[in-house]
Amino acid sequence: MNRNVNAISGRLSLRKPQRDSLELLHRLTEILSWEKGSSKKSPDLAAVLSAIRNEFPTVTDFEREFASLCFALATGVGKTRLMGAFIAYLHLEHGINNFFVMAPNLTIYNKLITDFTPNTRKYVFKGISEFATDAPEIITGDDYESKAGTLFDQLLRCKINIFNIGKINSEVRGGKSPRIKRLSEYIGESYFDYLAGLPDLVLIMDESHRYRASAGVRAINELKPILGLELTATPFVEGPKGAVPFKNVILDYPLGRAMTDGFVKEPAVVTRKDFSPLGMSAEAIEQLKLEDGVRMHEQTKVLLETYAREADAKIVKPFVLVIARDVTHAKSLVELIKSDDFFEGRYKDKVIQVDSSKTGADEDQMIQDLLAVESTESPTEIVIHVNMLKEGWDVTNLYTIVPLRAANARILIEQSIGRGLRLPYGKRTGVAAVDRLSIIAHDKFQEIIDEASKPGSMIKMKQVILTAEETGEKISTVVSESNLKAKLGFQPENQTSSTENAGKDTKPAFDTPDKQRVAQIAYEVIKRLEAKPEQAPTMEALKTLEVQKFILQEVAAQYHAGPQQMEMEGIAPKLDMAAIITETTSLVVNEMIPIPRILVVPKGEVKSWFEPFTLELSSIKFPVPSKDLWVHNLHTNKGEAVTVSNDGAREKRMEDYVVAGLVDFDDVSYDTNADLLYDLATQTVNHFRTYLPEEEIWQVLHFHQKDIAQFIHSQMHKHFREDKSDDDNVVISKGFTELKDSAYTAKKDGPPLDYRQSPSDKSNMAKYLFGGFQKCLYPVQKFDSDSERRLACILERDAIKWFKPAKGQFQMIYRDGANQPEYVPDFVAETETAIYMLEPKAKNEMQDATVQTKKRVAVKWCLNASEYNAEHGGKPWKYALIPHDIIADNMTLERLCQ
Incomplete structure (x- = not known):
């Protein structure tokens, strides 16, 4: 190339x-x-x-x-x-x-x-x-x-x-x-x-x-x-x-191919469960669609924020596009949205009208408001438009469309989705709410589904059916900072109207703003010491006279440099900074579990390759595409919009199609694996020769190249090999690490459930937020199963402190085929004698290959952490994979970990 x-x-x-x-x-x-x-x-x-x-x-x-x-x-x-x-x-x-x-x-x-x-x-x-x-x-x-x-x-x-x-x-x-x-x-x-x-x-x-x-x-x-x-x-x-x-x-x-390949959002048509337009006036249907569009928007806004906080990504502010019939209709919709009766007046200052009726300065302001709608600083959350916005309006945060003009299903599909397909993060996240564009179409729901299902349709629409509970329930993003940060007076960053602070009722450790400012500066200095293990190898080392003196010097320099302090110098009572820093350090030691940052670096050169093997090809028989017809790749994965012809451009040899498809995978290096790749390609071509003439093999390889490559790549994982020196360099870049914030989606203004009580609907545990803890390092937690809740009860009794870590807390990476995702253990708990990394698992998943891979990574991490702690007077780390069926109130933590 x-x-x-x-x-x-x-x-x-x-x-x-x-x-x-x-x-x-x-x-x-x-x-x-x-x-x-x-x-x-x-x-x-x-x-x-x-x-x-x-x-x-x-x-x-x-x-x-x-x-x-x-x-x-x-x-x-x-x-x-x-x-x-x-x-x-x-x-x-x-x-x-x-x-x-x-x-x-x-x-x-x-x-x-x-x-x-x-x-x-x-x-x-x-x-x-x-x-x-x-x-x-x-x-x-x-x-x-x-x-x-x-x-x-x-x-x-x-x-x-x-x-x-x-x-x-x-x-x-x-x-x-x-x-x-x-x-x-x-x-x-x-x-x-x-x-x-x-x-x-x-x-x-x-x-x-x-x-x-x-x-x-x-x-x-x-x-x-x-x-x-x-x-x-x-x-x-x-x-x-x-x-x-x-x-x-x-x-x-075409669009169908882009959806299949994950380059754009997934469009979904939305209606209410058991909705029927019979007996409803056009005005009533219209208002219901508009209100449900806003309800969908409010849910989406919360879910987007929760995802951003969990993934440490930028917060995306979504908006709703309402398509009106004409300028008069658009004006009436704006008046409705600006009234106190519409969602209690929450959107009266968050709606703009975009149409050709504006002139002069009003037009300039309209265009300025429209172009700014992608910014989180823009208040606009609803855009009313008469004619569908055309090409050039390049936004990534359009998530809900409410079409209120008369149109057939094909026009609704083609004109409604074009402006809202761009992804805010440039790729799909795997989170439905982040990857979905919702079209509210109660009265056109079945018509749109039928149109999208027709042969030749460019897309396959997903369906979202809102239940009565969902349309009436308000949700919010609950940010759970550690108890330590709450006691020091920190507030979650980038708060929006959808954000709730789980620690808002935590009693502050310091009773005046000046003391609180000193404590917060001290905490920031301590955070910098994380990356200096030679100066502070453990949290206990923070209490030494030498480190305390260093913290005091840093805090004093920053505190006196503040403009407020300079104005108040000589007026405010003198602070005992040393005492505040001592108390802050004690809080850090008592309200954190020391988690080192461990980097494992191979000593010598690392070589990786795939060993030769025989493909299992008996199950694949790709159909030969017609050379006379356009063959469409619908969103049902049945093809793609490309013409197949005997006269088309070809690779130099058949095997090149297979090799070209395989080297697109991130873990396949052509230079290292060229011989194997061509061997696998030859096996594949020879397989096709068993049931296809030569000319048709060319067509199958050209048309099904991606699917063939994926099929072969899925068998290559078992034969991946890595050669490196037996010993690794274990680098401890941090002796301890700050506890990361967690973010959850929960019912707005609803108090957390008592962790000691099992909810009535155990099948949907992930929707509940639990609180009331005494030893947890966070004010609230979520559990994926009732077994996890029961384990929390045991930890409240047997541990000194515990928590459920957020993504990025450990940064343990494991191999899963071509991917290298992060392993986040379910629980971390400290006792008088050890620190535990705990993973409760369904009994039938205990021997799952991925579960065992995660276990090996975690055990190695615990071994390295234990060796480091042993050098500095700390506790050993232990990993426990626990079958769910033995977790019961009468079990001790020690027994569960045997």
Whole structure:
């Protein structure tokens, strides 16, 4: 594979469909016989089309007066970043210096200018070192005349022209020439003629379906670029007889495929359990949908915050999009939402109306509010819109859509989901609420399900049915800081309207703000000492005279540097800092369990590989795709939207399809495993030869490449081997670590249950929050089973202190196939003689391979921690895997751990 393709794909972290597109562009330049420094204008368009069509039969016509190819990528996959990859490749590989990027409207025009400008949040060339010190010159439809002096500067690396085709369309009405074609005194000719005279102009068309037949595009044809690259999610135009597909699509990556591959949210249609519209007026249905949309939104907002706090990720503020019939209807909805009767007036200052009725300053404010809706600082949580928001409104936090205008199911599906598919974290998280886009459609529920289930539908909609309990129950994100932090007066960070502090009723350890400030500064100093095991190897070492003196010096310096203290110097009573620091240190020792940070580093070189083995292939028989039909990959995993043809581009040999699929997995190195990979590929091809003729094998390998690779990869895990020296270097980077905050979703304003009482619904334990503990290091905890609750009862009796650790507390990593997830044990408890890591498990899961893998990792961690503690006078660590059926109130902790 080409060096620049590999480098750009890695630096820009291209997803597979983006990389596939870049590889296709590389192949196109080979077909066009482009060489660096040579003329690239081809006079024989028919010959170029014939050469491309021989390899890519979906390209039957350029549909323009120059070679132009369409890359159809689903919304949310990343077309703008792909533009950046195209430009970087063409410049670095072929010396192309001039690009003309077309936007269909003002919104996308402004967005593209921002994304191509260095040091912006979504800069498309981030990571391309050649552009880091010599960025391309951005020339726009607003400033091209003022930048005339730079046009002929040969020292500029390259120039990217960004123009709004919508503005050009408006200028050519009535047969007029666009401003770009008018003579410029600065250039000596029109800017258009200047561009047309360039020997290496490449035209890039964003959302090309929006202006295929416009007068502006016909004018642009006269630029005669050496190549046109079109990007769109909808490669067709609507004609009087329906959709007319493009004839120049070289890559088609449809929405159904993007959903299957996890690049966008999962759309779900939502209704109420046992809902029936019979007997309900249209107004009543409308209000119910709106209210349930807001209820869904409130749940989603809490679940998003809980996930963010658990995963230590940014908090995402979701919003609701309500689609109104017309401006009058939108205004009435805004008035309803702003009333005190609508959710007790909670949304009166959180709703905006977006439509064409606004002008002047009101329009500017509307656009500003709309563009800011993704920010957590924006108050907007409901957007009322008349016509569906079009391309260019690029947000990731749209989670609930309430369509209130009359439309058939197909239109609702196609127009409702497009703006809400982008993922806030760039990939799926595995948490349904974070990965889902909800469409509230009570009266259209079955119709939408039927439409989405039709053969040829681009998606498979999930179903969410709200129960009466769910629609009436309010939930919140409960942040459970350690008792230590609560006693020191700390508050959870980034609190929102959905956040509840589990420790809000904890009695503070210090009775004045000044004392509390000293204690908090002391705690921050102690946290820094975590990473200095040579100075404070254990928490007990914090009490030594030397360390106490160090803490006092640090606290005094920071305290007196504070502006409030400087103002009050000489007025406030003098504080006994040493006493406060001593008390704070005692709190730390008493309210924490010392958990070291352990890094295990191999002493020598680590080699890993897969041993040769014989594949089990008897169960796979992939069907041969028809060479005459479009075969769709629906969201039911039955195929993909790609044409299969005997004339299509092929790998050099059949085995290359299998090898190319396998090296896409993160744990498969081609250099280390090349012989094995080709052996497995040969086994696979020979298997297909047992029931398929040669020509059909090519088609099966091309069409089912990903599924075949996954099937083989699933068998490779058992044969993974690793060679390293017997001894490891065990590095203790921290002698103890701060207790991480936990976050839970729970019923709003509902008091925690008493941990000593078993709830009536034991099958749904995870929804309950428990409190009332005396020895737990947190005010509240959640349990996954009643066995865990019973174990907590035993710990309250037999342990000195205990807690359920949050993700990231131990950072123990184990291998699970190609993945390396973190192992988070269920409980940690300290007794007079030892510290225990406890894992209660269902009896029938005790010998599960993953459970045993986690156990080995934990036992090794405990051994290393015990050796470290033994050197510094600490307690040994012990790991216990406990079958659930022996956990009973009459059992002691010691007996459970035997």
